[in-house]
Amino acid sequence: MRILKIFLVFNFLLGLSSASYSFTDREIQQEDKKVEIGIKQLPEKVRFHITDHFHGVKILHIYKRLKGKTTIGYLVEVEKDAQKLALNYDQEGKFQNKTILKQ
Numbered sequence: 001m002r003i004l005k006i007f008l009v010f011n012f013l014l015g016l017s018s019a020s021y022s023f024t025d026r027e028i029q030q031e032d033k034k035v036e037i038g039i040k041q042l043p044e045k046v047r048f049h050i051t052d053h054f055h056g057v058k059i060l061h062i063y064k065r066l067k068g069k070t071t072i073g074y075l076v077e078v079e080k081d082a083q084k085l086a087l088n089y090d091q092e093g094k095f096q097n098k099t100i101l102k103q
Helices: 002-013 044-053
Strands: 021-024 027-030 032-036 058-067 070-080 083-090 095-102
Touching: 044 070, 044 083, 044 095
Parallel strands: none
Antiparallel strands: 021 027, 032 058, 058 070, 070 083, 083 095
């Protein structure tokens, strides 16, 4: 417990308190974050899936989802006919689901 207190004080003094961490049972777990990437950084499997199943969409944003430094998936925001969708893929590029963002 004392080590955790020292870590918290040290973290605050260094200005690192804005990092995304949750403290539970003496564990430090990093929360998921997303980083915008370009189309060329998207796995080929994802690009083919979008071309085959969402033909004619306009890609608005592409994000790599990270847990720490590990890629845990991809999020692609697309638009077609004034409808915005979020397409979710796992770290290997396998399609997970779609969410309607705006109609």
